[in-house]
Amino acid sequence: MKTIINKFPVKTTDGHRLKLFITKIIFFVLFCYVFFTAYSSTKLSDENNINYEITDGSKSVDRNTLLSATNGILQQQKKKITGVVLDVANRPIIGANIIESGTSNGTITDMDGNFSLDVNNDAIIHISYIGYLDQDFNIEGKTNFHIILQEDTKTLEEIVVVGYGTMRKSDLTGSISTIKEDRINLGLSTSPEQVLRGKISGVQITNTSGQPGAGTIIRVRGTTSILGSNEPLYVIDGIPVSGGGAAAGLSGKSVSPLSTINPSDIESMEILKDASATAIYGSRGANGVIMITTRQGKLSSTFNANLNVIYGTQEIDHMIELTSPQEWAELWNESMDYKNFGLGKYDINNLPAETNWQKALYRTAPLQRYELSFSGGTEKLKYMLSGGFTAQDGVIINTDFKRYSLRSNIENIFSNWLTVGTNISATRIDSNQAGDGGLGTESPISRILVATPIIPIYKEDGSYEQYVDIEGKRENPYASIREMTNNDVRNRFLSNLYANITFLPGLIMRPNFAIDYVNSNSYAYVPSYIAEGRTDNGSATMGTRNQLYWDFTNTLSYMKTFNEIHNITGMLGLEFQKSEVIGNNARGTQFTNDNSKYYNLGQASVYTTNSSYSAWQMESYFARFIYSLKDKYIVTLTGRIDGSSRFGDNNKYARFPSAAFAWRLKEENFLRDAQFLSNLKLRASYGISGEQGIPLYQTFSSLNSTNVWMNQVLYTGFYPARSADPNLRWEKTRQFDFGVDAGFLDNRLNLTIDIYRKLTTDLLYRKALPPSSGFQSMLKNIGSTENKGLEISADAYIIDNKNLKWFLNINNSWNRNKVLELGDGRKEIINPSGGLDGGDLKSWPSILRVGEPLGILYGYLSDGVIYDEAEAEIALQMGQVLPFPGELKIVDVNKDGTINDEDKVVIADANPDFIGGMTNSFNYKNFQFDVLMQWVYGNDILNYQHLANQRLTLGYNATKEWYDNRWTPENPNRFEPRAGYDVRAYTDVSYHVFDGSYLRINNVTLSYFMPKSFLNKAKLKSLKLSAMVDNLYTFTNYMGWTPDISSMGDNVMGQGVDSGTYPVPRTISFGINIGF
Helix, strand or coil: CCCCCCCCCCCHHHHHHHHHHHHHHHHHHHHHHHHCCCCCCCCCCCCCCCCCEECCCCCCHHHHHHHHHHCCCCCCCCEEEEEEECCCCCCEEEEEEEECCCCCEEEECCCCCCEEEECCCCCCCCCCCCCCCCCEEECCCEEEEHHHEEEEECCCCEEEECCCEEEEEHHHHEEEEEEEECCCCCCCCCCHHHHHHCCCCCCCEEHHHHHHCHHHHEEEECCCCCCCCCEEEEEEEEEECCCCCCCCCCCCCCCCCHCCCCCHHEEEEECCHHHHHHHHHHHHHCCCEEEEEEECCCCCCCEEEEEEEEEEEEECCCCCCCCCCHHHHHHHHHHHHCCCCCCCCCCCCCCCCCCCHHHHHCCHHHHHHHEEEEEEEECCCCEEEEEEEEEECCCCCCCCEEEEEEEECCCEEEEECCCEEEEEEEEEEEEEEECCCCCCCCCHHHHHCCCCCCCCCEECCCCCCCEECCCCCCCCCHHHHCEEEEEEEEEEEEEEEEEEEEEEEEEEEEEEEEEEEEEEEEEEECCCCCHHHHHCCCEEEEEEEEEEEEEEEEEEEEEEEEECCCEEEEEEEEEEEEEEEEEEEEEEEEECCCCCCCCCCCCCEEEEEEEEEEEEEEEEEEEEEEEEEECCEEEEEEEEEEEEEECCCHCCEEEEEEEEEEEEEEHHHHHHHHCCCEEEEEEEEEEEEEECCCCCCCCCCCEEEEEECCCEEEEEEEEEECCCCCCCEEEEEEEEEEEEEECCCCEEEEEEEEEEEEEEEEEEEEEEEHHHCCEEEEEEEEEEEEEEEEEEEEEEEEEEEECEEEEEEEEEEEEEEEEEEEECCCEEEEEECCCCHHHHHHHCCCEEHHHHHCEEEEEEEEEEECCCHHHHHHHHHCCCCCCCCCCEEEEECCCCCCCCHCCEEEEEECCEEEEECCCCCCCCCEEEEEEEEEEEEEEEEEHHHHHHCHHHHHCCCCCCHHHEECCCCCCCCCCCCCCCCCHHHHHCCHEEECCEHHHHHHHEEEEECHHHHHHHHHHHCEEEEEEEEEEEEEEEECCCCCCEEEECCCCHHCCCCECCCCCCEEEEEEEEEEEE
């Protein structure tokens, strides 16, 4: 940003300077008192090639000529020069070196691009900044300069956002990946985390559902915790955000908390992966940090307006091929012959009904998005205002998602030492969800695929058929989804107010106060005329959840260059955070009619109310020091002390240090002249980060209330509910990283390689207690895990000429996870607390085992089916349940002649062997064609939907594949079991495990940019037309909706489980983007 300085200097005295300094101190104290704040960004300096343009008429002068002309000139009278250094887009250049040639006198530009320096009257000024060409200029009697710098390289000197500041990419000592606005906007996404899919190495993103606005699971370099959080920390414009979840009362999965952020408002995202980058966030950085920077206005820019409109349609990319009513009846009759002596069979030519449940519930759904933004700036002020509306109907009836967003930011330069700014965001989302998730057929979504095809949706009188299975227990999914209300409404206000206060050149304080307020409301109603509401005669629920998070941060940073070769940057900071959540929930049943729904709970004959309150707070002190010698050797030291209310008095505070070193070999003499090599840097880091994402109040014992009758009087009593360990400690992750950054052929080819090892200790898990204690378990620090891996990312400008350009980015990652310790000498925990519980399915496949990764599943191995009576006799002798031809054949793993629990082994591993992605961008004249691809290889999926579609004893529908390949007495085989086989005899069995590998074309976009001749006539700045296809095609052998799914959400022990989740749709859309 440009600072306007009086061209007529005012004579100052020591007393005047003292008064000015005291004024700054007073202003800062008042600022903190009013806004409770403190926050600062660190900006690093460096030097190298710079080219500049002086826009007010000064001439460009060759450096060598000027240097030779100034040799031997005597020291002249000093004068002060000031100015601002910008790039070609009028953005401030931070940390550019301003040097008086031939001397050690110099300074660097501040975070707004401003500089001030006392120089000789005839000084020659040399400006250097890596990524630009070196140039010099003569001040020629001027005192104020407006300088525009021309870029020299494509990627090397990119500015990246780091914790509590920014720095040049060349100065990074840690592992940080960046994605910019042009790649963020490739493809349609409803929340920020979705835009990262397949674009960043070391980041795995898995769907939990295909519902509009649904959340995802993100893992940065693997899974570290069993019961704690494994999600990364999100920081939006410097504000750590979390929570924002749904209010109580909703069924199934709710929308992602991050869906309140409009991806179109994002300018860049940085993913901090190693300890050097994340340790500055201490106890919240163990799982990585995702920094989100929203779009900002620019100084000295003209007024800009932009309109973006997208309209599209969505549909499922394929139907699951199920049996027809006649085929199902054939299977049923075979089952009755096998199980029921031929009784209860159907006449295939005279069935009660023929219903295609998928066609009844799936639809083609519209999607529309409208966004309007305004931005601009003067020499002292910059601003941006944007508003948006998104409406997305689901591909299943009665599901949708709407978002209304408004975002604004403004920053003003009040003087050369004071800048004040604010970011304000207000968002409302309104979503209708269908019940989704759980094992078996618990949710309406999963029942779509098992509903019996000979049962109609409606009875002859027009009312709903209540149940869709022979047993009469599984509710009609059409009635459930169409008639039940499951409405999630959230309002979010996110804002911060900050100031940049320059006390001395290079010494900057940044106080910042931020709040994140989320108001969530749930509205649920189950009418009395469908199966779920018959017992309660109508059920209504209303819930509210109010979360207020505030953050008070202050940093003091200092930047200085000595003798043109020593660059130092230091930062000290403190931070205070507090979060409070108040929840209320009311439920009513036994309504006289269904008219009022949840609007009048007073009409309910029976009702209950609940309320809750929770809070946590944390205080932190942190520091960072960076030293660079000759732009070759860079050392970064960071440290943070966190104190959290989540832990007991003995362990409230923890320290999180890190150290890193980088060596820019390209700057060494022996490589400087290597023309093919543009950049070569080695990085190494080690540090500790933490995890505090455990349920609140775990260090306190708790009581539950109950009603007690004494002497015919009802009293409220209390009993112990939890035994607590007051000495619970933080989970800590120690991480080592070694990386290489290389650029070739003038940075047309860039390569990044990282090798890492993460060791997480003091894992929190529940330790079993003896029955005499009165409790089953206690939360303790008992275990450790390891993640180690390799990440490779490369991008290349394969073709780069005037009419044709081809840009390629490709990344691939390998991670290996392993449990190292489970405490008390235990080697495994079978069916651990928090694991999967199949209930009616008799399925408990979870296991924790030393030497194996988190995310494995446990059960029997199957070897096809029992072929004939001879094999059945062998199975009988080994004690197999139902040892008959056509039943599953279970493997005697330990060869002891008996089938029992000792034969159970690991049957599935949800962790992939490797993941990756590729982006191709082609430009030909005014056309642009983009293709985004993603792959996952080597992961296993336990498909409970596959299991459910073979429970023929309940009358569930079956897959066509099973029908075509099943064992029959007339056509015995060893591949698929017979109709009517006992599914529940062995549910946790490898027969239901499938390879989840896939290659997906995530997005294909064709864009056309209108030529300048047309824009000039239309008086427009830009006009782009686009056609897009999202989720175009998935190459996979997996038989479910999608292999990219985890029905159990972020449950570590439920990874890789598919239970008939809401399908992920394919979207075809068209867009127009107008700049004016």
